[in-house]
Amino acid sequence: MSAARVEGPVLSDLQEGFRDAMGSVAAAVSVVTTLSGPSGDRPHGATVSAFTSLSMDPPMLLVSLQETSRLLALLTPGSHLGVNVLAAHQRDLALRFASRREDRFGDLDWVPRDGSPALAGAHAGSAPGSPGWCPPATTPSCWPTCSRRPAASRLR
Template sequence: MGMPEATPSIIGKAASPDFDTLHFRRTLSQFATGVTVITTRAGLGSPPGAPFVGITASSFNSVSLDPPLVLWSMATRANSLPMFRDGSHYIINVLSASQLDLCQRFATLKGDRFAGVDYRLSENGLPILANALAWFECHNRSRYDEGDHVIFVGEVERCGVHDNAGNPLVFHDGRFATTDPLTD
């Protein structure tokens, strides 16, 4: 027997959804995600004296090991979108369960979200949050406009792990949680 023929990656057009937005959100909420804060340099329109911007995002995933690629997405209506779209680099900080306050701060606070936040600067001068479980310093490789979001693909130039930061912060079913191993 021979190999099956390759299937084209795009076949026609998708059918109209048979659900509303609320049902779709509820269904998506059943997928537990980690929580990140993504940071970059501030641009025009940022609060005075605030050199950086940061946002909370749960839309983070690995793409490739070789080259090392990750992705995340951001709403097209986000005020900080131009800074992430136009910047050359950003940091993805993976939050620990003890960092719920940072998650909420970077999701809701107006003004300088970094005021009083402990961080160090990466080789590209971007904030790596203290006690984050892990971090990825990414070159802003590519962006894709899809629906009401922009998908960012970052090529990881540097990364690190904080071994003693505890369990990850997780978002599931509209609530924050953490993880515990099912077995040792």
Template sequence: MHTRAPRAEKREFDTRHFRQALSQFATGVTVITTRLADGQFLGLTASSFNSVSLDPPLILWSLGNAANSMPVFSGNSHYVVNILSAEQGWLAEQFASKKTDRFEGVEFSLSRTGHPILKGSSAWFECHNRSRYPEGDHVIFVGEVEHCEFTPQAPLVYHSGQFIQTLP
């Protein structure tokens, strides 16, 4: 069921102010990975990750409408959400870059469906691309988790525009 509330009141702030306010919320950092039809891998950094449901096991993340990778993530049946550990700030930066080969120098294995699982991640979730919801300038992806694993360790955290390494 998808419902919309009555229209919100007129805003008295701009996008920059809103972004700065949002930056005060510390989030974990993920790299979402998938495989293209030609066998190449695609990955991107996302801090918009959250659990949705335990039964069935559902997670969500979002991607900007203008992202070049939107057609791939919208059309693929599966992807992997890799939760980065405190030591993986360099991976967050690499997968957020404009680099052509974001997997250069990255160690990974393949999930059961052939999608990259980043070595050293504190957890990963192999998801069926269950549904997508366009909202504002993003699309919210809901994934049904088919397999997951974890290694308890300190997470990488994003706060006020910076990656922060937490204590173990």
């Protein structure tokens, strides 16, 4: 069974309604990060709500990125990812990394940790490495294996 293709103004109304509906679903939000550049010191990141735990043994996450994501273009098998789970008060940080802003890390506190940027103040973090890749059907996905115990802080 195939879905009917919707085109024109109906598509934008449908997409807008779908986005609004999905935006009201409670979900954890994270900033997924990596380092690039000749010396591996240039940070990159994107806001992601499409992530979940995939396996406990080995510990793995599933992260989905838009096919047009600038972050996705930097990732290859073997890349290191940081998954910085944001706390409720970090809405501005989520919006910053969801924007088209060029220098998203400009005035932020972060440290390189296990090959990827760790954001100061994140609720929890994990530094998965060596992601596997799923060929894109509609959304490219990777399932990095966690290389260290995720850091977690209690919400106050």
